Amino acid sequence: MALEHKGLPYKTVPVRFTDKDVIAFSGQERVPVIRDGDTVVSDSWAIAEYLERQYPSGESLFGGAIGHGLARFLNSWTDRALHLALIKLVIADILAHVDDADQEYFIESRSANFGKSPNEVQTRSEADLRTFSHAVSTIKAALNTDDFLGGDAPAYGDYILFGAFAWARAISEFSLLKANDPVHAWRERMLDLFDGMPRSTVGYDV
Amino acid sequence: MALEHKGLPYKTVPVRFTDKDVIAFSGQERVPVIRDGDTVVSDSWAIAEYLERQYPSGESLFGGAIGHGLARFLNSWTDRALHLALIKLVIADILAHVDDADQEYFIESRSANFGKSPNEVQTRSEADLRTFSHAVSTIKAALNTDDFLGGDAPAYGDYILFGAFAWARAISEFSLLKANDPVHAWRERMLDLFDGMPRSTVGYDV
Numbered sequence: 045m046a047l048e049h050k051g052l053p054y055k056t057v058p059v060r061f062t063d064k065d066v067i068a069f070s071g072q073e074r075v076p077v078i079r080d081g082d083t084v085v086s087d088s089w090a091i092a093e094y095l096e097r098q099y100p101s102g103e104s105l106f107g108g109a110i111g112h113g114l115a116r117f118l119n120s121w122t123d124r125a126l127h128l129a130l131i132k133l134v135i136a137d138i139l140a141h142v143d144d145a146d147q148e149y150f151i152e153s154r155s156a157n158f159g160k161s162p163n164e165v166q167t168r169s170e171a172d173l174r175t176f177s178h179a180v181s182t183i184k185a186a187l188n189t190d191d192f193l194g195g196d197a198p199a200y201g202d203y204i205l206f207g208a209f210a211w212a213r214a215i216s217e218f219s220l221l222k223a224n225d226p227v228h229a230w231r232e233r234m235l236d237l238f239d240g241m242p243r244s245t246v247g248y249d250v
Numbered sequence: 251m252a253l254e255h256k257g258l259p260y261k262t263v264p265v266r267f268t269d270k271d272v273i274a275f276s277g278q279e280r281v282p283v284i285r286d287g288d289t290v291v292s293d294s295w296a297i298a299e300y301l302e303r304q305y306p307s308g309e310s311l312f313g314g315a316i317g318h319g320l321a322r323f324l325n326s327w328t329d330r331a332l333h334l335a336l337i338k339l340v341i342a343d344i345l346a347h348v349d350d351a352d353q354e355y356f357i358e359s360r361s362a363n364f365g366k367s368p369n370e371v372q373t374r375s376e377a378d379l380r381t382f383s384h385a386v387s388t389i390k391a392a393l394n395t396d397d398f399l400g401g402d403a404p405a406y407g408d409y410i411l412f413g414a415f416a417w418a419r420a421i422s423e424f425s426l427l428k429a430n431d432p433v434h435a436w437r438e439r440m441l442d443l444f445d446g447m448p449r450s451t452v453g454y455d456v
Contacts (some may be wrong), residue, residue, distance in 0.1 A: 109401035110313030114320035117392035117399060117407065121327060124388050182330050186323035193323060195315035201323065 045203040046092050047078075048238040050102035054078075061146040061153075088207065089119050092200050105200035118193075118201050126208050129176040130220070136166035137216035168218075176220070184227050191233060198237060206234045206242070213247040220250070251409035252298050253284075254444040256308035260284075267352040267359075294413065295325050298406050311406035321407050324399075332414050335382040336426070342372035343422035374424075382426070390433050397439060404443060412440045412448070419453040426456070 047054045059066050059075055070077040070086045077086045078094075085094045096105045096112075106112040131138075135154060139162045142150050151161060158165050183205060192198040193205065209231050212220060221228040235243040253260045265272050265281055276283040276292045283292040284300075291300045302311045302318075312318040337344075341360060345368045348356050357367060364371050389411060398404040399411065415437050418426060427434040441449040 104316070107314045107316030109403075110310070110405040110407065111317040111320055113392065113396060113399040113401050113405075114317055114324055114407050116394060117324055117327075117388070118320055120388050120391035124384070124391070178330070182323070182326045185326035185330070186319065188322060190319060193319040195319050197315075199316040199319075201316070201320045 045198075045206065045237070045242070046095050046105055046200060048241060049105060049198070049200075049203070050095050050099050052095070052099065052102065060143050062149045088204075089116070092203075103197075105203075107194070107199060111199070111201075115199075115201050115204065119204050122204050122208060126179045126205070129172070129179045130208050130212055132165055132172045133168055133176055133220070134166065134212050134216040134218055135162040137218065138162070141215040180221065180225070180227050183230075184225065187226055187230055192230070198234065202230075202234060206231070209234075210242060210245075210247075213250060214245065217248045217250060251404075251412065251443070251448070252294075252301050252311055252406060254447060255311060255404070255406075255409070256301050256305050258301070258305065258308065266349050268355045294410075295322070298409075309403075311409075313400070313405060317405070317407075321405075321410065324407050325410050328410050328414060332385045332411070335378070335385050336414050336418055338371055338378045339374055339382055339426070340372065340418050340422040340424055341368040343424065344368070347421040386427065386431070386433050389436075390431065393432055393436055398436070404440065408436075408440060412437070415440075416448060416451075416453075419456060420451065421453075423454045423456055 057066065064073050067073065067075060067077045067086075069079070070084050072086050074086065076088055076091060077084065078091050080094075080098070083094070083098075085091050092105055092115075093112075095102075104111075106115050135158075139147065139150055139154075154165075155161050186193060190196070193201040209220065212218075221231060263272065270279050273279065273281060273283045273292075275285070276290050278292050280292065282294055282297060283290065284297050286300075286304070289300070289304075291297050298311055298321075299318075301308075310317075312321050341364075345353070345356055345360075360371075361367050392399060396402070399407040415426065418424075427437060
């Protein structure tokens, strides 16, 4: 989304969880990773900062120092609250969609994180659903009547949040948002960006 | 803080919880309220938006549309998560500091909110302390190594967060932040702003 925002051409490479050799050149084991000429950057946030610095003539991702600091807050909250609330609702669905080669790795690594297996985590209990709804209500209040968190147009804050809904959509049919929720309408607008690129990726129509 | 940020002169009027008549001119019952010539605005967020719109030549509070939307997210989170986590830790301390005339009002209105009395809410249980620490860790990650959420200088996002710590400091000796926490250092910087105006208000040195 950040590359599209900046109008930069790119080529994507699908990577399995266990394809650590494919990204070994980045000196670490997690996606996303970008290679731009001789420069390699990993981690979404670091990539966004790199793109903003390296390509200042494209549309701004942060809108200056104030927007940058506030986007880092949103990123921090998304990592600590939104992703955690979300993964509890769809973690078994991820397992059902990973490559055979990744099954064991996914079960072992996630069971270590949660202290129980993906199927035991994904109970969609009232409490878990409430925690996720609470996170969504925070987003809803932040959008207010604007089309995007960035106002009339999306910016990196929108992409931070959309990342969570995008990966969920790729692996789960579970309906996370009610059709009449303004956050649902926002997600629809996000899916329509860049000539519908996000909507054209593999995923469920939820 | 927003008025100081904009470099606007102002006069403050102390108001008790039950002094509803003092702010009746605002057409509602809650502080903060400002009166600027013939214009009356209530609610911190609405006041910040008003000041940014009405006094564009002063230092920007939001830094543009992107920063505005992200500040609204922070405001939404602060209302829903930070203030709630905080008030559970100091609500009985508030009661101990309100004017005699406000005692009954405070107990009744807050007991209605929480389903129990302020003294029953403020147990500082492990769970309540953990919830507050989690909120603080989100702020810490957002600050990273910057002096302020706004980068080198504070902006409205900093004032949103500082508001929580400022009211707590006014009524409680409870130590909310460890001396070695970067959020503590940030709060110290906030207290030093505007020639130490925030530090000079009545409060505990915590």
